[in-house]
Amino acid sequence: MLESIHHIVLFCKETELSKEWYEKVGFTYVNGFDGMHWFKLGGTYIMLHPSDTTNPGMTAIHAGVHNVEEMFQHVVSQGLEPLDHQQDSKRIDAPVERPWGDVEFELVDPDGHQWAFTQIK
Template sequence: MNQPANPSTPNAPRVESLSAITLATHDMARAVAFYEALGFPRRFGGPDEAFTSFALGTSFLNLIADTRGPINWWGRVIIHVSDVDGMYRKAEAAGLKPEFAPSDAPWGERYFHIVDPDGHELSFARPLQGDNT
């Protein structure tokens, strides 16, 4: 079994950040409309393209057109936002259906989940103030 690199080793490679996540979609126009309704700023592509990219701070959420088969649950993308309750209201105002109202989690975040049109689960979250976990 390979041992992880010792982070104190000079010049050892280390993970620095998440650059992007790419999600498959069966309907680019529908997916682009969903993410734009949530306020994601589009940086590349669009409803008629095979690839679309949205900026999330210094990271990106990408969409790629894929019609190979059903998209099954694969996990969850957790996105930190400045105002969880405001994002929830924005989603509802756009006619989107979050899975539940924002709540405070025992692990120290306020959050809610919403599923995109292709079944990808998104969690919008913000660390609770004063919680250092």
């Protein structure tokens, strides 16, 4: 039976550029082979796969974090720009509390894949 997601494949035009971005965010690098790169996120792997096309704006992944403020400060210190996708991807200065109770912020990787970092309750 189903137990978990083993890995998610994200198609990237420049996997080396994407690899650098994922390292800045704080994902744990596992290994690479032939332009592909694997990162670990909890019990799931994120695979960056070379491709001529991507799905910008079509992929949205929410990662749970224990301290959203700390994560926010980390990504800012790495030169990344946290966004609020519900405000036309406007740059924000702090995590946002959603009407449904989540506290989070978003980042967009070099290929347009959206990542939300959400406080674990």
